[in-house]
Amino acid sequence: MNALGIVVISVLGVIFAFVLYRMIVDIIWNKRLEKFHKTNENPVFKSPLRMLNLKRGMIGASTALLALVLVVTGVFDLSQTVLDVDTGKLKTLEYAKKAHSMEDILDKMNADDASYYYGPEAGNGALAPEEDLDGTTASQKSIVGTNNHVESVEESDTVKTDGDLIVFADQYNPDTLQLFEVDENGLLTKLAPIIFDKYYISSIFLTEDYIITIGMEFENMYTYYDQDHGIYSMAYVGWYPTLYQGKANVVSRDTHDIVYSIKTNGLIKAERLIDNNLYLIFNTYRQEASILPKFIEIKDDVEVESVLPFEDIFFFDQIPAYNLTTILSLNLNTFEYDAEAYLGVAEDIYVTKNAIYVSGYYYQEGIFFFDGGNKTHLVKFKLNTETGKVSYAASIVLSGYIENQFFMDEYQGHLRVATSIQWDAFEKNRLYVLEEDETTDKFYIVGLLQDGIGKPQERIMSVRFFENFAYIVTFRNTDPLYTIDLSDPANPVIINEIEEPGYSTYLHRFGDQQLIGIGYDESFGVKISAYLSENTSLPIETFYFKDDSPEYSWSYSQALNDHTKILVSPDLGFIGFAVSKTTYGNNQNTYSSAFYVFNINFEDEDIIKDPIIINHTGALYTYTVDKAVYIDGIFYTFSNLSVVSYNVSTSSIMQTVDLKS
The missing domain is CATH 2.140.10 (Methanol Dehydrogenase; Chain A)
Structure with missing residues (x-):
């Protein structure tokens, strides 16, 4: 995963943890409040916290689901690279991907329908080169x-x-x-x-x-x-x-x-x-x-x-x-x-x-x-x-x-x-x-x-x-x-x-x-x-x-x-x-x-x-x-x-x- 992916997933994780923390704290304090009212025989009013916790739960679940989707789909995966044998430098792969397993290869091949494939007719229709010599021997034969x-x-x-x-x-x-x-x-x-x-x-x-x-x-x-x-x-x-x-x-x-x-x-x-x-x-x-x-x-x-x-x-x-x-x-x-x-x-x-x-x-x-x-x-x-x-x-x-x-x-x-x-x-x-x-x-x-x-x-x-x-x-x-x-x-x-x-x-x-x-x-x-x-x-x-x-x-x-x-x-x-x-x-x-x-x-x-x-x-x-x-x-x-x-x-x-x- 690249740096941006780490930052995004970390932020989503913090949001999810904060929402989960607030839900737990609210539930605990709500239980204590109900117990206090019962002990002192005070009238108990319906708490709006249930609706608030429901909203917080939906936010937390959505955040977790989004983080899971981002990880599974590899949106923030580290870019793959290939070594250029001519320059000795690394090139970033934007079109191609490297296979990691036989499953990658089979999934790719099974995902495509080859019925549309038909290659051009055989034959080269060629236009010729300028160089045509096999080469010459030491005796310089033509x-x-x-x-x-x-x-x-x-x-x-x-x-x-x-x-x-x-x-x-x-x-x-x-x-x-x-x-x-x-x-x-x-x-x-x-x-x-x-x-x-x-x-x-x-x-x-x-x-x-x-x-x-x-x-x-x-x-x-x-x-x-x-x-x-x-x-x-x-x-x-x-x-x-x-x-x-x-x-x-x-x-x-x-x-x-x-x-x-x-x-x-x-x-x-x-x-x-x-x-x-x-x-x-x-x-x-x-x-x-x-x-x-x-x-x-x-x-x-x-x-x-x-x-x-x-x-x-x-x-x-x-x-x-x-x-x-x-x-x-x-x-x-x-x-x-x-x-x-x-x-x-x-x-x-x-x-x-x-x-x-x-x-x-x-x-x-x-x-x-x-x-x-x-x-x-x-x-x-x-x-x-x-x-x-x-x-x-x-x-x-x-x-x-x-x-x-x-x-x-x-x-x-x-x-x-x-x-x-x-x-x-x-x-x-x-x-x-x-x-x-x-x-x-x-x-x-x-x-x-x-x-x-x-x-x-x-x-x-x-x-x-x-x-x-x-x-x-x-x-x-x-x-x-x-x-x-x-x-x-x-x-x-x-x-x-x-x-x-x-x-x-x-x-x-x-x-x-x-x-x-x-x-x-x-x-x-x-x-x-x-x-x-x-x-x-x-x-x-x-x-x-x-x-x-x-x-x-x-x-x-x-x-x-x-x-x-x-x-x-x-x-x-x-x-x-x-x-x-x-x-x-x-x-x-x-x-x-x-x-x-x-x-x-x-x-x-x-x-x-x-x-x-x-x-x-x-x-x-x-x-x-x-x-x-x-x-x-x-x-x-x-x-x-x-x-x-x-x-x-x-x-x-x-x-x-x-x-x-």
Whole structure:
């Protein structure tokens, strides 16, 4: 209880004690007076003290009841605090609360109805980063790898390389890592694969010492948790439920042995590598028998199990608790970890060098159509990459929803956030500029643009921030591409609008005012366009993947929904991605999958050059090209059947490595 609470309760206590004292004294003296009158045979008059004592009793009872209510409700409880791992100072919690027991967690989760929860559609609609290099080796090879969103924050991928080794996590063989050694001439030597038992790999990291796999471990369960009855039951004969648990393995590059593993009781939603710290974000859900985050570490064949303490779990009174989201930081030198968690909603993750932002989407019932609709709860955790510590920092509720991580951007002390509508004529697309309070867990809105972003009922399809500019694409029938000036954070201004049929789901900045966009044409086939972001109303050039033949054709690319599938380097002047095409005609279907590389030069008359097409041979629908990496003038493209290398200097296929042999 804080000082004000102590004073108020003390005053109420004194009033109650005084009233009680006066009632007792009056009763005693009234009894003595009655006895005196009877002894002296004096006439006895009705005393007004009974009514007075009744009033005093009511005052005393009300005072006691008020004090009890104040204590029980915690109105004057001491403010909870959290240590800011960046500044080392304490911050007062005004929005979040710390859990003290399992009862706190269960009460919060049981108090909320999850039936209103429906997250945004899968896919990133992403607008790309400027930094895209995996990094260079000591030999200073020219390498283009994972298309990272933020500089110095490495994202996981299905293909990783450092120029000497290429590691491929084939999604069609999720228990296997394919390894390739790159010689001085760029030729590949296929090494023995690493095969895991009862473990599916979703993505990987590659460091100087380790290959890090992110995935899930599974096992068939002979008993299962019956949610309806809250008990464990025997599985039916012939049917065994499968238990999936998120797991990260740290594998030695030299020996291919697993030197360390950490397993959770939830599924890993996102992961990042910053310096020598691995960050895992995973969810456990309200339906699970054990909601508390649990970690099982495996090192030298020894398992150590631990559970996150209650004081490291936060919740918010006004936010529904659909799941429990945990932020875990693992030091790859010492294999020590730190973690915090919160009850709420969690969908999209944006990570900078010093912070993790988690956004969640929920529906809030309004009062007479006011203050209701789609809401986004945004939560910030601060990171200290030197100590490996994680700490909750701030949160805010915004109108609308966030589609993906590219809707958020941190720049010069401000967080810029775009929120979209869901085809609702009464809603607006918005661009917020937020600033974190230094002493509490609040965000302040320092700037807001809520008019002019999209025409009626157009929702935001993609967002990209770069320094003082934001590029926002909206869509319903046409694709407006807005350029917004954010040089004055308190006064965002739209300075340009481009319209075209279809829309872009991905934009990449190639230079001052120069953008390349990948997206859908008006027939929902794949297209790539070049834009100038100021003083233009149309794209300056577009390449369509459809042809002029009478047959019906359809094209699709994973790059439309996953920015890591794009290989891009403005410095080297290219952008590439895999495209699958299906053509229907002459009573037959033709399917192909290839990697397309476009050379880009805004100084030439033809900005987008005709693509280099790197084909992979295969039977109908039995293969798909996944992605590529670039090392010293050679594109290495990967499918589930083969690796095809293309040499830029000779303009020819250099090598094909069969993955099925």
